[in-house]
Amino acid sequence: MDKVKTGIIGLGSMGTAHMNSIGQLNNSVVTAVCDIDPERLATVRDRKDIQTFTDPDKFFAEGDMEAVVVATPHYDHPPLGVKALESGRHLLVEKPVGVHKKMVQPLLDAIAAHPGQVAAIMFNQRTIPAHRKIKQLIDNGELGKITRVNWIISDWFRSQTYYNSGGWRATWAGEGGGVLLNQCPHQLDLMQWFFGMPKRVLAMGTIAKYHDIEVEDELTALLEYPDGATGVFVASTGEAPGTNRLEITCDRGKLVYEGGKLQFSRNEIPVSKFSAETELRFGTPDCWDVTIPAAGTNPTQHRDVLDNFFNVIREGGKLIAPLLEGIRSLELGNAMLMAALQNREVTLPIDGDAFETMLEKLITSSTSRKKAFTGKLNTDEFNTSF
Numbered sequence: 442m443d444k445v446k447t448g449i450i451g452l453g454s455m456g457t458a459h460m461n462s463i464g465q466l467n468n469s470v471v472t473a474v475c476d477i478d479p480e481r482l483a484t485v486r487d488r489k490d491i492q493t494f495t496d497p498d499k500f501f502a503e504g505d506m507e508a509v510v511v512a513t514p515h516y517d518h519p520p521l522g523v524k525a526l527e528s529g530r531h532l533l534v535e536k537p538v539g540v541h542k543k544m545v546q547p548l549l550d551a552i553a554a555h556p557g558q559v560a561a562i563m564f565n566q567r568t569i570p571a572h573r574k575i576k577q578l579i580d581n582g583e584l585g586k587i588t589r590v591n592w593i594i595s596d597w598f599r600s601q602t603y604y605n606s607g608g609w610r611a612t613w614a615g616e617g618g619g620v621l622l623n624q625c626p627h628q629l630d631l632m633q634w635f636f637g638m639p640k641r642v643l644a645m646g647t648i649a650k651y652h653d654i655e656v657e658d659e660l661t662a663l664l665e666y667p668d669g670a671t672g673v674f675v676a677s678t679g680e681a682p683g684t685n686r687l688e689i690t691c692d693r694g695k696l697v698y699e700g701g702k703l704q705f706s707r708n709e710i711p712v713s714k715f716s717a718e719t720e721l722r723f724g725t726p727d728c729w730d731v732t733i734p735a736a737g738t739n740p741t742q743h744r745d746v747l748d749n750f751f752n753v754i755r756e757g758g759k760l761i762a763p764l765l766e767g768i769r770s771l772e773l774g775n776a777m778l779m780a781a782l783q784n785r786e787v788t789l790p791i792d793g794d795a796f797e798t799m800l801e802k803l804i805t806s807s808t809s810r811k812k813a814f815t816g817k818l819n820t821d822e823f824n825t826s827f
């Protein structure tokens with residue numbers, strides 16, 4: 442197979458990691474890189490086989506590449522993605538697809554306008570065997586009807602040094618959000634991948650509870666799905682050791698994913714049937730505890746998504762994570778943030794204009810906000826402000 446010539450834009454932590462991963466693949470080769478910070482290009486300066494650019498427009502105009510990997514901060518994902526597609530390249534975008542729903546629309550339009558080009562997103566956690574197994578158990582009906590889901594994902598601990606490491610990080614203007622937008626896109630994607638989209642969201646969030654930052658570092662959301670199932674989503678970057686526990690309550694019992702282990706407490710008789718037919722007043726169905734073998738991690742997860750992307754370009758087939766699906770986790774996170782900041786129920790699909798207006802207000806007031814509002818957001822002042 443001819444190696445796919447690939448350009449990477451944004452050569453920071455992830456761009457560099459992707460360059461190293463591509464170096465281990467036999468279906469792609471990095472031929473161009475672009476970073477607006479010339480210092481980031483130092484490591485590739487001596488490579489005759491790699492073009493280097495500090496100007497994104499030149500990168501798209503002159504880069505010798507068939508595919509582009511976008512690994513810049515989030516705000517630039519949609520505009521750079523559009524440029525990649527419009528210049529005829531295949532596209533893989535880092536998560537999240539953008540900062541808010543409305544700004545992603547031009548990218549969705551560009552994907553629709555270029556159906557012959559492959560467009561993927563780096564949802565590497567979809568490759569984790571335990572996540573794939575959960576998806577399989579749901580899709581093949583093994584769990585029966587799902588009635589409640591509960592995901593505590595508070596093991597995304599980040600230190601103040603992490604937040605200080607990039608000027609764009611954890612600011613409304615530079616990043617556009619906190620734990621929902623940076624760390625949790627993976628879990629929000631898995632939530633929608635497993636359970637679909639909820640129809641309404643309530644939430645409480647806290648800005649700067651644990652860190653000196655502008656954005657939320659803790660949030661708890663309540664979800665309601667169209668079929669009546671309910672959900673709780675808890676996210677934090679301030680807790681250590683933190684928790685990663687997904688509990689799925691279903692007609693066939695209960696599936697718990699925690700500590701990388703998948704445990705199915707399987708009712709011998711579905712609980713709805715048992716409840717309708719038993720003559721017992723207090724009994725419960727017999728239940729088998731099954732440990733499902735599926736690893737809770739995948740050390741090559743990013744490389745696997747890249748490998749899949751390049752294989753689909755050359756040979757067709759199914760993407761692990763189509764870029765079009767990236768909008769769902771973003772919209773879910775937008776809904777949670779809006780529900781928390783405005784202290785109200787948010788129905789989905791969300792109003793993209795309303796979210797953008799809220800974000801613009803957060804950006805313009807962010808300097809004073811950092812000092813004035815370190816605490817819970819659900820105050821009357823916030824209700825009237827946003």
Ligand SMILES: NC(=O)c1ccc[n+]([C@@H]2O[C@H](COP(=O)([O-])OP(=O)(O)OC[C@H]3O[C@@H](n4cnc5c(N)ncnc54)[C@H](O)[C@@H]3O)[C@@H](O)[C@H]2O)c1
Pocket residue numbers: 450451452453454455456475476477478481497512513514515517535536537563564565607623
């Ligand atoms: N999939 C994952 O597991 C994962 C993990 C970490 C980060 N990410 C995502 O990767 C993206 C980058 O994060 P990072 O940690 O690598 O950030 P980073 O700050 O280390 O790197 C970003 C780089 O982009 C460059 N840049 C900024 N704007 C640019 C532009 N317009 N054109 C060209 N270069 C530009 C910066 O100079 C910097 O070198 C983020 O969107 C983040 O959410 C994904």
